[in-house]
Amino acid sequence: MLPTGGQYPVPRSTPLLLATALVLCSCIFVPRTTQRYDSACGITExxxxxxxxxxGAFGGCRNEGCAELLVLAGAVSAASLVVSGSVVVVGEVVYWLEARGRCLAR
Structure with a gap:
């Protein structure tokens, strides 16, 4: 039976599972440019x-301080994914247009 008042009991292992999941998933995303040779057009794209x-993993934090660090790490990870993902999409479009223009010019 569920408790009344809209509150649900939180198992003791929930904070530990949340912390483990966030630490394992906390990463930043960075765009990188690579080059490939297109033999059909004779250009480098x-x-x-x-x-x-x-x-890096967090060490030496306790209770609310640790939770704040984990939330911050998740926010930084999500923000870097959105910003870097947008840069990659725009960069790919620009590089594709540049390659098509150089290929047609040959």
């Missing part, structure tokens, strides 16, 4: 990829 780098 640039492409953008998204690389993920794991952020």
């Amino acid at each position: 640039r492409h953008m990829t998204l690389d993920a780098y794991q952020v």
Whole structure:
């Protein structure tokens, strides 16, 4: 039976599971430019990829301080994914247009 008043009991292991999941998933995303040779056009094309780098684990934090750090790490990870993902999408479009223009010019 569920308790009344809209509150549910939280198992003791929930904070530990949440902390473990966030630490394992806390990473930042960085755009990277690579080059490939297109033999059909005879040009070198640039492409953008998204690389993920794991952020170091937290040590020595307790209770609410640890929770705040984990929330901050999750927010930074999400923000870096949105910003870097947008940069990669725009960069890929620009590089694709550049490659098509150079290929047609040959």
